[in-house]
Amino acid sequence: MSEYTTEEIHHHVKTYVMVFVALAALTIVTVAISYLDLGVVPAVILALIVASIKGSLVACYFMHLISEKVTIYWTLLVTLACFLVLMFVPLSTMLAQAKI
Amino acid sequence: MDIPFTVKDRPDTGLYNGKLGIWLFLASEVMLFGGLFSAYVFLRTGAESWPVGSDILNVPMATLNTIFLITSSVTMVMSWASLKLNDFGKFKMYLGFTILLACGFLVVKYFEYTAKFEHHLYPSTNNFLGIYFTMTGLHVLHIVGGIIVLFYFLVPGNKMWQSDPDRFVNRIEIVGLYWHFVDLVWIFLFPVFYLL
Amino acid sequence: MTSEHHKENFLTKYIWSTDHKIIGLQYGITALLWLLFGFILMLIMRYQLAYPETPIPIVGALLGEGGLLPPEMYNSLGAMHGTIMIFLGVVPLAFGAFGNYFVPLQIGAIDMAFPKLNAASYWMYFVGSIIMVTGFFVPGGAANSGWTSYPPLSNIATTGQTVWLCGMVFLITSSLLGSINILATVIQLRAEGMSWMRLPIFVWVQFITAFLLLLAFPPLEAASVLQLMDRLAGTSFFMPSGLVVSGVALSNTGGGSPLLWQHLFWFLAHPEVYVLILPAFGIVVEVIANNTRRPIWGYKSIVYAGIFLGFMSFIVWAHHMFITGMGTTMSSFFQTTTMIISIPSVVILTALFMSLWGGSIRYNTPMLFALGFLPMFGIGGLTGLPLGLAAADIYLHDTYYVIGHFHYVVAPGTIFALFAGIYYWFPKMTGKRMNETLGKLHFFFSLIFMNGVFLPMMAQGLAGVSRRLWDGGEMYAHAAGVLYLNEVMSVSAWLLGMTQIFFIVNMIISLLGKKTGEDNPWQATTLDWSATTSPPLGHGNFEVVPTVYRGPYEYSVPGADKDFTPQNEKA
Numbered sequence: 128m129s130e131y132t133t134e135e136i137h138h139h140v141k142t143y144v145m146v147f148v149a150l151a152a153l154t155i156v157t158v159a160i161s162y163l164d165l166g167v168v169p170a171v172i173l174a175l176i177v178a179s180i181k182g183s184l185v186a187c188y189f190m191h192l193i194s195e196k197v198t199i200y201w202t203l204l205v206t207l208a209c210f211l212v213l214m215f216v217p218l219s220t221m222l223a224q225a226k227i
Numbered sequence: 228m229d230i231p232f233t234v235k236d237r238p239d240t241g242l243y244n245g246k247l248g249i250w251l252f253l254a255s256e257v258m259l260f261g262g263l264f265s266a267y268v269f270l271r272t273g274a275e276s277w278p279v280g281s282d283i284l285n286v287p288m289a290t291l292n293t294i295f296l297i298t299s300s301v302t303m304v305m306s307w308a309s310l311k312l313n314d315f316g317k318f319k320m321y322l323g324f325t326i327l328l329a330c331g332f333l334v335v336k337y338f339e340y341t342a343k344f345e346h347h348l349y350p351s352t353n354n355f356l357g358i359y360f361t362m363t364g365l366h367v368l369h370i371v372g373g374i375i376v377l378f379y380f381l382v383p384g385n386k387m388w389q390s391d392p393d394r395f396v397n398r399i400e401i402v403g404l405y406w407h408f409v410d411l412v413w414i415f416l417f418p419v420f421y422l423l
Numbered sequence: 424m425t426s427e428h429h430k431e432n433f434l435t436k437y438i439w440s441t442d443h444k445i446i447g448l449q450y451g452i453t454a455l456l457w458l459l460f461g462f463i464l465m466l467i468m469r470y471q472l473a474y475p476e477t478p479i480p481i482v483g484a485l486l487g488e489g490g491l492l493p494p495e496m497y498n499s500l501g502a503m504h505g506t507i508m509i510f511l512g513v514v515p516l517a518f519g520a521f522g523n524y525f526v527p528l529q530i531g532a533i534d535m536a537f538p539k540l541n542a543a544s545y546w547m548y549f550v551g552s553i554i555m556v557t558g559f560f561v562p563g564g565a566a567n568s569g570w571t572s573y574p575p576l577s578n579i580a581t582t583g584q585t586v587w588l589c590g591m592v593f594l595i596t597s598s599l600l601g602s603i604n605i606l607a608t609v610i611q612l613r614a615e616g617m618s619w620m621r622l623p624i625f626v627w628v629q630f631i632t633a634f635l636l637l638l639a640f641p642p643l644e645a646a647s648v649l650q651l652m653d654r655l656a657g658t659s660f661f662m663p664s665g666l667v668v669s670g671v672a673l674s675n676t677g678g679g680s681p682l683l684w685q686h687l688f689w690f691l692a693h694p695e696v697y698v699l700i701l702p703a704f705g706i707v708v709e710v711i712a713n714n715t716r717r718p719i720w721g722y723k724s725i726v727y728a729g730i731f732l733g734f735m736s737f738i739v740w741a742h743h744m745f746i747t748g749m750g751t752t753m754s755s756f757f758q759t760t761t762m763i764i765s766i767p768s769v770v771i772l773t774a775l776f777m778s779l780w781g782g783s784i785r786y787n788t789p790m791l792f793a794l795g796f797l798p799m800f801g802i803g804g805l806t807g808l809p810l811g812l813a814a815a816d817i818y819l820h821d822t823y824y825v826i827g828h829f830h831y832v833v834a835p836g837t838i839f840a841l842f843a844g845i846y847y848w849f850p851k852m853t854g855k856r857m858n859e860t861l862g863k864l865h866f867f868f869s870l871i872f873m874n875g876v877f878l879p880m881m882a883q884g885l886a887g888v889s890r891r892l893w894d895g896g897e898m899y900a901h902a903a904g905v906l907y908l909n910e911v912m913s914v915s916a917w918l919l920g921m922t923q924i925f926f927i928v929n930m931i932i933s934l935l936g937k938k939t940g941e942d943n944p945w946q947a948t949t950l951d952w953s954a955t956t957s958p959p960l961g962h963g964n965f966e967v968v969p970t971v972y973r974g975p976y977e978y979s980v981p982g983a984d985k986d987f988t989p990q991n992e993k994a
Contacts, residue, residue, distance in 0.1 A: 133312060136308050136311045136312055140305065140308055143304055144301075146301075147297065147301045151294065154290065154293050154294065157417070157418050158286065158290055158422065161286075161418070161421075161422035167423075170422075170423055171423055174419070174422060174423055177418070178418050181414045182411050185300060185407050185410055185411050186407070189300050189303075189304045189403075189410075190404055190407045190408075196240060196241040196242055197240075198241075198242060198247065198610060199246075199247070199250050202251060202254055203250070203254065205254075205638070205734075206254040206257050207257075209258060209261075209638045209639075210257055210258065210261045212737055213258070213261050213262060213690060214261065214268065216686075217269055217682075217683070217686035217687075218265075218268055218272060219752075220741060220747075220749040220750075220753045221269060221272060221273055222272070223749065223750040223752045224748055224750055225748045225749065225750045228533050228968070230532075230536065230612070231612065232612070237611050242610075242611065244536045244537070244607055244612075247536075247606075247607045247610060247611060248536065248537060248540075248603055248607045251602070251606055251637060254637060255602075255603075255637050255638065255640070255641050258640075258642060259642070259644055260645075261641070261642070261645075262641055262642030262643075262644070262646065262687055263645045263648075263649075265642070265687070266646075266660065266683055266687065269680060269683050269686070270660065270678070270680065270683065273680055274678055349656075349657070350652060350656045350657070350658050351656055351658055351659075351675065352676065353676055353678070354679060357652065357656075357659065357660060358660070360656075361648065361649065361652050361658070365648065
């Protein structure tokens with residue numbers, strides 16, 4: 128399975144280095160914003176946004192997701208839907224509890 | 228008769244079997260850590276009070292660990308790229324660095340955990356520590372598993388480069404995907420526990 | 424995987440085999456033995472229910488003082504009956520055995536995508552099942568907090584609960600490996616010409632089942648880890664603050680939530696019930712198409728209904744939690760999704776009934792079981808509707824009505840379909856035929872006694888008899904009028920057990936019988952029956968890997984010279 132030419136690999140390597148620099152920088156950003164005096168909710172949202180950007184970089188470039196096949200995209204989409212249900216629905220039942 | 232598409236891509240899906248297999252496995256891992264993250268959110272939202280992570284946990288050590296893992300992700304993908312460029316020597320070097328960085332992560336975690344225990348901070352102390360130890364502990368188990376497999380490919384298993392190079396490259400790609408996922412989980416664990 | 428024709432000894436050929444057919448048989452034999460064991464546990468329980476506080480015959484000495492069944496032991500039998508039937512019995516048989524054996528054959532593949540992983544998944548199941556059962560031998564006995572293991576009770580339960588959790592981790596891992604294999608196999612190893620819409624329904628439902636297992640099991644694995652931490656490391660993930668047990672305040676820090684366990688558990692356990700029924704639908708479709716000599720009615724609607732069912736199954740779970748105090752918004756959400764999820768089941772059941780219309784029906788044993796499945800699943804499904812509506816569920820929750828409902832779906836439902844599968848595919852697996860007379864006796868008496876066990880449960884449930892009661896409702900004045908049904912159900916259960924002797928004897932004499940030499944005795948169209956190596960199928964399944972030219976159920980094609988046209992026959 129040699130879908131990439133030598134040139135493409137060299138191009139990929141450049142990308143890997145750039146992504147590494149971005150990840151390192153974003154790590155510093157993550158720690159830095161934790162020193163800001165934000166409320167819990169803004170802090171959580173900001174932290175998750177930064178983490179998601181870092182995660183997307185790892186997924187898209189290190190895991191080659193950006194050029195992956197449709198089958199993989201579908202698998203991950205279904206997984207994401209289930210993940211979101213798992214994250215938000217139990218919480219919703221707790222927050223919307225019956226008032227006795 | 229051999230099982231088709233173990234090395235060559237199947238034309239309509241564009242995948243070889245192992246790549247699909249590892250992504251399916253990673254999907255289940257998303258749901259495993261998802262279940263634990265969901266538990267974290269549920270427990271924290273329902274708690275009367277919740278400690279500030281940076282008060283209890285060691286942020287500099289965890290930041291170092293984050294750098295270790297991010298770097299190990301780069302060296303991992305570089306080891307795969309080296310094989311694609313037919314450079315077996317560089318492959319071994321990068322894979323070796325990946326394992327080294329992973330061990331570094333474990334060493335830091337060892338110091339973190341023992342420091343907590345010395346201060347009488349255990350999983351049973353409160354739910355924050357409970358879920359912290361559980362989730363980072365499960366993550367550590369995943370790192371250990373990864374190190375074992377990476378070491379296998381570095382030493383005893385690298386003979387396949389001689390006998391079936393394309394299949395070997397695929398295996399490195401597959402273990403690389405697993406490794407990046409382990410890095411990805413830490414990218415979320417770090418801010419959630421240490422910074423929020 | 425190169426086909427090294429190295430010398431195979433007994434161990435590599437039959438024990439550590441990586442051949443999907445051997446692994447399928449390993450799953451099947453192990454699962455049938457566990458089904459029998461789980462069934463026996465229930466027979467013991469039913470003796471206590473019929474004749475409370477009377478010594479249990481035969482096995483009484485193993486159970487307690489003077490052969491009497493103590494309440495904690497009754498609870499162990501109940502929890503283990505459920506756990507064993509679901510996780511050690513039905514799923515390994517429906518998915519592990521039938522899936523492994525017949526999915527590769529029906530798609531024209533020579534094996535599963537990952538044969539070594541396949542063997543690993545079987546052995547994890549085997550080890551997990553042994554671990555589960557060792558619970559009976561630890562101090563305090565096996566897990567006794569229900570198969571649902573709700574905390575705080577399960578958190579403070581005896582050692583058997585820890586054993587249960589460890590067993591579950593192995594069983595879940597086995598399931599995950601199996602799911603990855605089925606999904607990759609169906610996506611990657613379909614033979615040329617086997618497009619998605621030419622797949623037998625059996626393959627479609629196994630595919631959907633695999634997706635459910637892949638994505639729904641991990642949260643239960645997460646929850647099991649959390650409960651192990653609670654039990655072994657003193658955490659309080661599921662323990663609320665201020666718990667007092669037998670007058671003594673517990674020392675853990677509290678702040679946890681029992682509801683968290685329920686959410687994570689049911690996130691798996693609801694899709695799990697569709698895991699229990701989907702393979703059954705698949706088998707019934709195969710058997711009905713074959714024995715009506717006409718194509719299945721509504722192939723596409725069954726496929727789309729199945730896919731829709733799969734997705735919906737992830738968003739209905741809290742209908743098991745209507746009494747936990749969720750507000751009307753969330754309760755309405757779950758009632759709505761639960762009502763919607765009944766639609767695909769109705770579509771599938773309707774398609775199966777319509778498939779009988781205009782057919783030349785052959786009433787052989789597999790067909791009888793498949794036909795029996797239809798009304799029994801119908802009753803099971805219909806009795807689920809009140810449970811999906813919060814107002815009725817608040818009354819019926821945790822009563823015998825619930826037990827009646829789910830047993831109708833699984834026992835004369837799924838298990839009948841699995842019997843149909845065994846009778847149908849026995850010739851492909853062994854080259855021999857099972858005895859029709861014994862088969863019909865097995866069917867008719869099983870049908871009668873299944874209803875004898877489970878129909879009275881509806882009456883008891885409506886009268887307010889709770890489940891998991893060691894005394895069977897004796898303490899409730901309001902239940903006095905329906906208590907006599909306990910003996911009726913128990914006698915039916917014992918007779919149901921004796922009826923299985925027809926099946927066991929049939930298996931033995933058929934296995935000892937002569938090969939018929941027929942490759943396709945049912946004259947079926949799917950690729951499994953056109954596999955070119957004679958039964959029992961050899962390594963590689965097909966002398967020549969087939970090419971597919973047509974759909975899966977081309978029976979009675981106008982102008983054809985025979986009433987069935989195999990999928991790999993040229994147009």
